[in-house]
Each structure stands twice: as C-alpha cells, then as structure tokens.
Amino acid sequence: MEISKTETTAAAQAVQQSSAPVELMGAEILMKALAAEGVKHIWGYPGGAVLYIYDALYRQEQVQHVLVRHEQAAVHAADGYARATGEVGVALVTSGPGLTNAVTGLATAYMDSIPLVVISGQVPAPSIGQDAFQECDTVGITRPVVKHNFLVKRAEDVAIIVKKAFHIARSGRPGPVVIDIPKDVSFKKVPYTGYPETVEMRSYNPVRKGHTGQIRKAMQYLLAAKRPYIYVGGGAILGNATQEVRALADRLGYPVTNTLMGLGAFPASDPKFLGMLGMHGTVEANNAMQHCDVLIAIGARFDDRVIGNPKHFAQNERKIIHIDVDPSVISKRVKVQVPIVGDCKDVLTELLNMLEETDEKPDAQALKAWWAMIEGWRERKCLDYDRANKDVIKPQYVVETLWNMTRGDDVYITSDVGQHQMWAAQYYRFDEPRRWINSGGLGTMGVGIPYAMGIKLAKPKSEVFCITGEGSVQMCIQELSTCLQYNTPIKICALNNRYLGMVRQWQEIEYSGRYSQSYMDALPNFVKLAEAYGHVGLLIERPQDVEGALREARKLKDRTVFLDFRTDPSENVFPMVQAGKGITEMLLSAEDL
Secondary structure, eight states: OOHHHHHHHHHHHHHHHHOSOOEEEEEHHHHHHHHTOOOOOEEOOOOOHHHHHHHHHTSSSSSSSEESHHHHHHHHHHHHHHHHHHHHHEEEOTTHHHHHHHHHHHHHHHHTTTEEEEEEEEOOGGTTTTOOTTOOHHHHHHHHGEEEEOOOOGGGGGGHHEEEEEEHHHHOOOOEEEEEEEHHHHHHHEOOOOSSSSEEETTTTOOSSOOOHHHHHHHHHHHHHSSSEEEOOOHHTTOOOOHHHHHHHHHHHHHHHOOOTTTTOOOTTSEEEEEETTTOOOHHHHHHHOOOSEEEEEEEOOOOHHBBSHHHHHOOOOOOEEEEEEEGTTSSSSOOSSSEEEHHHHHHHHHHHHHOOOOOOOOOHHHHHHHHHHHHHHHTTTOOOOOOOOOBHHHHHHHHHHHHOOOOSSSEEEEEHHHHHHHHHSOOOSSTTTOEEEEOOSTTTOOHHHHHHHHHHTTSSSEEEEEEEEEEGGGGGGGGHHHHTTTTOOOEEEEEESSOOOHHHHHHHHHHTTOOOOBOOOOOOHHHHHHHHEEEEEEOGGGGGGGHHHHHHHHHHOEEEEEEEBOOTTTTOEEEEESSSSSOOOEEEEOOO
C-alpha cells in the first residue's frame, strides 16, 4: 500500500516530538536538518547519486524544490535568493558533471561573499578513488572556490555537518560551503535524536567586535579631516550595516561613494552621494577618492576595479581607516593607518556612540571648501549622453526610463555582465540595499535570469527586472522553462546591440578596432523564443517606443516578458579608466579616444 505525503509528514512530526532515538536514513536526516535551518526553497537537478535524497525530499512538505534546467543555474538562483533576502541559499546537485556544472556558481558566490550551502551527491564511499561512473573529486575541485567543504563519511554525522555548514556560510565573511554526500551515506539508517541547537568549532571563531582603541582613533581622524570621504562596499550590505552607514554620513555631513557591490548601501538620491567609483565611476567619486585626506572604507576591499593602479593611488598621502570582518583583506592592496577587524554593523554602532559622546565637531570651513571642490567636479556631468537622439535607442535611455518609471516601487534589478551591467549601475539610482543583484568579483555571464528567478520566488509580490545583453542572456536562457513551471514572472530587458559589447569596447580602444569574435552574427528571434517557452516577447526598435513597451510589460504582472531593445551598437560605457591607469585618468567620451 502506498503511503501518502500527509501520512509521512504526520509520522515524521510524531518522531520529532519523541525524545527516543529513531532509525532514519542519512537522506531523511538531511531533510530534517534543512527544515530546522528554516530552508524554504532548494534549487537542483536530480541524478543517480542523489536519488535517495530526492526520495526523502518527495516525502516531506516543508522544503520546496525547484527543478532548474542546468546545475549552474541552480547555484545562481540560490545565490540571487541569498543576496536579496540575506538568508542562506541552498542548492542540490548530483555527482560528477552535476558538481562540475555547479562550480561557476560557487566561484561567483565565493568572490562576492554570498552565503550558500550546496549539497552534492557522491559515488558510494567504497567506490571513491576507483573512477566510478560520475565520480569526481568534489573536495579537491571546489576547495579554491568555497569557504569550506565537507565530505560526509558517516550518516551519523549528517546533522552536525549541516549545522556547521550553515554556521560557516552565514557568519564572519559569508561564503559558499559544499557538503558532499556519498550515496551509501544517504541511504544508511542510523539513530537520530534531533538537530543540534548550537555548534562550537575550535578552529573557526570570526571576530565581530572591533578594537575600541582603534575605533576611537578612527573617530579622531574623521573629526580632524579637512577632506573626508566615506567609501562603502558590499560588506556593509552583507553585514546589514546600511542604517549605520547612513547615520554616520548624516551625523558628519561627509560625501559618500559606493562600489558596484555596495550600491544601495547609501541612497543615490541623497546629495551626499557622489555615485559609484572605479573603472566606470563618476568624475566626482573618483577625484574625491584620489584627493581626500581621510578615507574610511567600510566593507570594501580596494580591488583593482576601484583604485586602478595602486602606485597612482598611493601618490597622494591620506589617512585610511579600514573596517572589515575579514582580516585578510586589510592592507592587502593598500597600506592603511587604522585597521579595524570586526563586523561592520557592530563597529559603526560603537563609532556612532563615541561621536554622540564627544563635543568635537568637524571643521565646518574646511568641509565647505571640500564640498565646493566636489561640486566643481560634479559640473562635468560625466553621465550625460545623447538623450535627444530619435533615430536609435541609447542603452542608457532604457535604464533611465525604467528607473524613472519604477523609483519608489518595490523593485529588484538583476543584471548579467558587460556594458549593460555598467549602464544599470550608473543610471538606475538605488536607494535601498539588496535591490541590485549582480556578479561583481567573478563577472559571470548568465546569472541574470537565475538571479531573477530566485528573487521572484522569495519575493513574489515584488517586481523583478533582469537587465541583460544578447550575449549574456543566452548562457542560461533555458531557465525560461523553469520560470514557466514555477510561475516566477520576471521582466527581461535585453539591451541588444548585436555585439559582446564590453569586449567590443575594449577592442575599439585598446586593439585599434580589431573586433575579433565580438560580433553576434546569428542571433535568435528573441520574441519567438520567449513565446516558444510560453512567455511574452516584445521587439522595440525606436526610442519613442521604449516607455510604452516597459509600461505594457509591467501591466502583465503574471507573465514573464522578454523585451528585445535594439540599441545603438556603437555606444560605449563612459567614464572609463583603462587598465594600468590611475582612477583620475578617465576617458569621458569618444572624443578622448
């Protein structure tokens, strides 16, 4: 006689309420552990090594599984879910190619410090090392791109390993953790007494509270500054410290910049915000970074796309305060005077308390002169473009129109990687954190649709737009099928310039216009393709039709809509800092080429 899901769930609940140990398979213990961690969704793709896990998944109702069309998309979708919610994203893949397909997603999350737990199947333990069917060295392959990984050798260890994995993924500097489960571990029955409430790991104790003496020194430097600057990265968002960042800027009246990953940590609508800095940052943001005398870096890592040439950056003397939960990033690329290892939220809270207790104030006259200098840079209007053009759609115009139409609404924006990503960062002005979801450190094409799927499942009442290009979108376009099956109606805005745009831009500037393999010669009909997947497709070829198409797409609340915007193929992203240059050595337009 077949047992129903309801009967199975009732039996499981009865077991959970009993204090006596019960015999459960490793796969069943895994499901109980995920439910205890509050996991609501898991993205995955079945295969031989994980069939016992999928059977246990079938026999419970707390965790909803989403069947993707490629394992890379499973990890990206879990990643997008984690970025938007702040919770740990979970994915499930089989052994061998299932795991290797997931590696790009793991590396993407690792570079951007996103908390994930990815469960992979493995061949039975006695077969490991025997070149068994669909065997690979999961621990060895993933070691460089995860925060930690586990090979589960005994079914008795499943619960505690899951507890450790979630703790590692979400604490300190977040990151992805892999749990590799051999097939025999998943079906072996062992006594189960419950999920651990706490976990202690002698070798892993990340610091949260910053050194009080260093925080006091930071306050003194900030109050004595003549040309202060607040530089905020993605760590402030991951650490839920955006309210403290805003309170610090408001308390002191200092200018603020955000990195690509930090957009939304400080409101773009605030006059103190100078825009994104770095390779495609604004003139005012980059010049302030170079010419400030005291810089406080909050959850940022001074990467190559932000400061350009380190020698150029070091030409101007400045005092640097660096707050980060990860001690390995402090003084890694630039020497800092006040290192503060600790959780951004905790450190800023203590700094704000100190500022409240002191009678000292910033130098008002010096700050006024500094703002006058910044306003002079702002007058360059470096993000201006040909808004009057009626012949061809400017990609900036699409993003700007979308922002004007949706600002103040409950909207999430994902992107793929390339020119469209930079235009989204420049022209969609984010006022809130966790609304801008993109791949920063690894720069992974194909993330846009899976990110959007993950967010829409987590936030079904929110609008989710994916800003992409005709190159990036084809890397995971099969996930349009997943969107239909799981009713995640997203809006895809493809800025279709028929080129791998960022590659073409670099080839124009650095390679004398030798456009080697950057032109797309055989693109699909995206409208028909969207329709073939059961969605709505719109082709937009004139600037005057952009706003109307976006309005039409927004009206179709319950449908996924693919908007194919045919944009100017010659448009470049400006400002731009070339490789090896300093951040103030910017190209502002084609006239600078």
